[in-house]
Amino acid sequence: MATHTSFERGLMILSEIADGGDTTVERVAQKLGMPVSTTYRYFRTMREHGFVQEDAGHYRPGHALLALSGRHLTQSHLAEVGTAVLKSIVDAVGETAVMVIRVGTQAMCLRRSEPDKAIKYTFAVNELLSLSAGAGPRMLLAWAPSDVVRAVLDGELPRYTEHSPTAEQIIASLSQIRATGWVVTRGELDPGAVSVAVPVFFGGEVVCSLNVAGPEGRCGSRSWIDSTVKTMNEAARNLTASLESVAPRHILREVRDDVRNLA
Structure with a gap:
């Protein structure tokens, strides 16, 4: 996998969440070829800012991502x-x-x-x-x-x-x-x-x-x-x-x- 900036990795994760609608940290990490620990830090930040919401380890688009995507x-x-x-x-x-x-x-x-x-x-x-x-x-x-x-x-x-x-x-x-x-x-x-x-x-x-x-x-x-x-x-x-x-x-x-x- 090519080297990406932190911003690019964040956008790639947001795209996966927007497309899948209901996913896990492990699933996204595997698909994007990223360490689970790193992916989790992105998810945690996105959750704090309303881009994702969590339910028992499953993540779906939050209000901020829904508004951004239309x-x-x-x-x-x-x-x-x-x-x-x-x-x-x-x-x-x-x-x-x-x-x-x-x-x-x-x-x-x-x-x-x-x-x-x-x-x-x-x-x-x-x-x-x-x-x-x-x-x-x-x-x-x-x-x-x-x-x-x-x-x-x-x-x-x-x-x-x-x-x-x-x-x-x-x-x-x-x-x-x-x-x-x-x-x-x-x-x-x-x-x-x-x-x-x-x-x-x-x-x-x-x-x-x-x-x-x-x-x-x-x-x-x-x-x-x-x-x-x-x-x-x-x-x-x-x-x-x-x-x-x-x-x-x-x-x-x-x-x-x-x-x-x-x-």
């Missing part, structure tokens, strides 16, 4: 407009709709809207679930950095139902999800539920997924799925346009590219 602005806007976007989907398809974001190696329900007839499903607002099961989380996994995918697949995969997928099934699905632009799962989080998700792109990245879930009896037909995907894709395009109107789409990509060029 992700804080993006997620704030998603939260602000999310309810209206999801309500438009619910009005069109008549089933529960949720907006899902990735938090490290987990999925979080950012916003949720449901009709009066809705069956109560597993995913509640602010709840964290694995990226491995369910259409919305799986969509985010399909577009996640490779380190995140490996961390999820190498970990213990929860079995929410008998239909929750294995690591082999997940691996087989990811390339197809990226190719088709949508995903359908059946009974992976809740028995008897059909779940459909599409991605929302901003600045070349998937910033969230839109997810509709309903019972197999109402939502299992191909015609319902096709109609729902069409509605959700329209909502996703509108959401991308809304994001582009409030934040320059190139900020996050340029910051990451500049940092990587230092290496």
Whole structure:
């Protein structure tokens, strides 16, 4: 590994945290070829200044890094407009709709809207679930950095139902999800539920997924799925346009590219 200044090493570490979202000192040290003790000193300083936050030895972006990268602005806007976007989907398809974001190696329900007839499903607002099961989380996994995918697949995969997928099934699905632009799962989080998700792109990245879930009896037909995907894709395009109107789409990509060029 080439010799880098202290500033360059700090930027490289920040880039790894921003990309991975949930990592450890040891993992970053190994990837960058740095001593663990040195890497830990950087993490300690970054934590003191709000660039990272720690939870039981795992580190994720802090408020300062989120603000710098533009992700804080993006997620704030998603939260602000999310309810209206999801309500438009619910009005069109008549089933529960949720907006899902990735938090490290987990999925979080950012916003949720449901009709009066809705069956109560597993995913509640602010709840964290694995990226491995369910259409919305799986969509985010399909577009996640490779380190995140490996961390999820190498970990213990929860079995929410008998239909929750294995690591082999997940691996087989990811390339197809990226190719088709949508995903359908059946009974992976809740028995008897059909779940459909599409991605929302901003600045070349998937910033969230839109997810509709309903019972197999109402939502299992191909015609319902096709109609729902069409509605959700329209909502996703509108959401991308809304994001582009409030934040320059190139900020996050340029910051990451500049940092990587230092290496």
